[in-house]
Amino acid sequence: MEILIPRTENEIEAAFARISTADGLGCDTETSGLNSRTGKIFSIQFSDGDLSILLPLSEGITIGPFADILANAEVAKIFHNARFDLDFLKAAGFRTENIFDTMIAEKVLTRGAHQSASLADTLYRYFAVDLDKSQRKKFNARWDGIWTEELVDYALSDVCHLPRLMQEQTEWLEKLGLTDEYLKKVAEIA
Numbered sequence: 189m190e191i192l193i194p195r196t197e198n199e200i201e202a203a204f205a206r207i208s209t210a211d212g213l214g215c216d217t218e219t220s221g222l223n224s225r226t227g228k229i230f231s232i233q234f235s236d237g238d239l240s241i242l243l244p245l246s247e248g249i250t251i252g253p254f255a256d257i258l259a260n261a262e263v264a265k266i267f268h269n270a271r272f273d274l275d276f277l278k279a280a281g282f283r284t285e286n287i288f289d290t291m292i293a294e295k296v297l298t299r300g301a302h303q304s305a306s307l308a309d310t311l312y313r314y315f316a317v318d319l320d321k322s323q324r325k326k327f328n329a330r331w332d333g334i335w336t337e338e339l340v341d342y343a344l345s346d347v348c349h350l351p352r353l354m355q356e357q358t359e360w361l362e363k364l365g366l367t368d369e370y371l372k373k374v375a376e377i378a
Contacts, residue, residue, distance in 0.1 A: 189348050192241045193340065195249055203241050204253040210236040212264035212288070213257065214350030217273045218343050220329050224275040230327055231335075232277075235347040242343055246333035251282075261285040266350040268307040271377045289374050290350060293357040296370045311349050314356055319345055 194203040207213065214235040221227035230246040232254065243251050257263055258277065263286060267273050270289040277284055294305040303309070311317040323342035361367045 189235075189237075189344075190239045191340065191344060192239065193244060193335065194241065195244065195247065197252065200243070200249070200252045200254070204257070207234060207236055207239055207241060208253070208257060210263060210351075212236070212266055212351050212354060214240075214347035215258075215265045215267050215273065215284075216343070216347045216350075217276050218327050219276050220327065220331070222272075224279040227276065227329075229276050229280055230331070230333070231343055233343050233347045235344065235350065237348060237351040240344040240348050242335070242340055244333075244335050246331075246335070255282055258282050258284045264288050264354065266290060266354045268310075268346065268350065270374075274377065287374060287378055288354050288358075289377065290353050290357060292373050292377075293354075293361060293370055296366050296373060297357060297360055297364070307346055311353065314353060315349065317349060 192203045194200040214233075214237070216233045218230045219227045220230060232243045232245065232251060234241045234254065234257070243249060243254060245251070258265060265284055265286060266288045268290045270287050274284055274287070290310065291305050291307070294310050298305065308319040308321060311319060320342070323338055326339060361370050
């Protein structure tokens with residue numbers, strides 16, 4: 189997986205050009221807390237599965253043309269627990285269209301099975317990926333805003349798997365005749 193952390197306007201434009209043709213992008217945010225009214229966004233991450241981009245908003249950069257990707261209805265934005273990220277993105281003034289929520293899909297697919305729909309558990313079930321969530325606790329109101337290699341790896345570990353997870357879940361939703369149920373549930377958060 190290739191990683192880009194664009195910080196200048198030229199780097200942001202170049203990163204945008206490389207990922208803007210994707211049909212679907214894994215998306216995630218890192219935030220200072222759980223409440224979008226009192227918290228702030230530290231970063232927005234995007235991944236097509238091969239190229240992952242972290243926009244370090246904590247360093248004062250703007251997302252530039254990436255706002256267009258969020259608003260583009262032709263590109264699926266793939267979140268896990270989209271409601272959380274969408275609350276923060278909306279509070280920051282960003283409109284997001286064409287949302288796929290892997291957590292909602294997993295809840296529809298495993299209904300009645302009493303299985304966790306957490307991203308870590310879901311990725312392990314599908315791909316035997318073991319996510320390390322220990323870095324998450326560093327993101328709080330007292331965080332210094334410095335992106336260490338460990339924090340970048342943590343932030344991008346979620347999004348890089350989301351395009352492939354959406355593909356698998358979509359196939360299962362179709363096979364099991366659950367697509368309409370999924371679409372009804374995801375419409376409630378959009």
